[in-house]
Amino acid sequence: xxxxxxxxxxxxxxxxxxxxxxxxxxxxxxxxxxxxxxxxxxxxxxxxxxxxxxxxxxxxxxxxxxxxxxxxxxxxxxxxxxxxxxxxxxxxxxxxxxxxxxxxxxxxxxxxxxxxxxxxxxxxxxxxxxxxxxxxxxxxxxxxxxxxxxxxxxxxxxxxxxxxxxxxxxxxxxxxxxxxxxxxxxxxxxxxxxxxxxxxxxxxxxxxxxxxxxxxxxxxxxxxxxxxxxxxxxxxxxxxxxxxxxxxxxxxxxxxxxxxxxxxxxxxxxxxxxxxxxxxxx
Numbered sequence: 001x002x003x004x005x006x007x008x009x010x011x012x013x014x015x016x017x018x019x020x021x022x023x024x025x026x027x028x029x030x031x032x033x034x035x036x037x038x039x040x041x042x043x044x045x046x047x048x049x050x051x052x053x054x055x056x057x058x059x060x061x062x063x064x065x066x067x068x069x070x071x072x073x074x075x076x077x078x079x080x081x082x083x084x085x086x087x088x089x090x091x092x093x094x095x096x097x098x099x100x101x102x103x104x105x106x107x108x109x110x111x112x113x114x115x116x117x118x119x120x121x122x123x124x125x126x127x128x129x130x131x132x133x134x135x136x137x138x139x140x141x142x143x144x145x146x147x148x149x150x151x152x153x154x155x156x157x158x159x160x161x162x163x164x165x166x167x168x169x170x171x172x173x174x175x176x177x178x179x180x181x182x183x184x185x186x187x188x189x190x191x192x193x194x195x196x197x198x199x200x201x202x203x204x205x206x207x208x209x210x211x212x213x214x215x216x217x218x219x220x221x222x223x224x225x226x227x228x229x230x231x232x233x234x235x236x237x238x239x240x241x242x243x244x245x246x247x248x249x250x251x252x253x254x255x256x257x258x259x260x261x262x263x264x265x266x267x268x269x270x271x272x273x274x275x276x277x278x279x280x281x282x
Contacts, residue, residue: 023186024189025049048153051156054154055142059133086132159180218264222260224259
């Protein structure tokens with residue numbers, strides 16, 4: 001029987017100058033934690049580090065598609081993911097409105113271009129999409145990977161690496177103790193986000209450009225079931241003529257948990273800097 005507990009990270013300090021592993025994963029988000037889970041499931045020795053003391057503290061990405069749910073099914077964690085998720089039948093359509101309690105302007109259907117398309121999704125896979133923010137998904141992935149063998153170290157920051165014919169030496173910092181040490185790995189996976197330091201260190205080329213728009217995010221809790229229970233959706237685009245935050249005139253209200261946890265997203269022109277928003281403005 002497999003049991004889960006909260007003792008996910010190794011607390012003992014390294015006793016040698018070099019810690020060895022087969023694969024070192026930098027980053028414990030969906031990509032890094034999934035890589036760790038796959039490797040541990042296959043019996044490959046791996047270590048996962050993150051400079052943060054725990055997993056994501058904001059909702060971020062939240063809808064795994066059918067292929068992703070199939071992978072969770074193969075990994076034996078689909079039921080646990082679904083237990084923390086908003087089921088697909090509550091995901092609803094993407095609604096365009098003047099306010100959560102205001103006029104509905106239109107909607108984009110969840111299941112393709114017409115309701116009959118839903119059958120195509122159900123026939124295509126034993127798994128359906130769901131809604132699970134990263135704040136709920138990441139702990140499940142990290143827990144499953146660690147239980148299966150991943151050495152998970154939080155508050156451990158990647159500093160740099162040097163590569164040779166046989167592997168990689170990675171310098172890391174234990175942010176709790178201030179101790180630097182080296183992890184020797186056969187392979188290094190950089191899963192440390194869009195501003196990856198690992199990618200920068202190997203001069204990985206990117207196409208396009210970053211920082212083309214800004215995004216302001218506000219999380220809040222409020223029971224809005226009376227306003228949206230009759231038209232459930234995970235995404236409400238609010239279009240308000242005359243709104244001038246960022247000059248866009250449209251904002252997004254996203255359901256984090258039905259129907260009492262929410263996220264407001266509003267874009268702004270980064271050339272003008274982030275808007276000053278008081279609590280009263282929000």
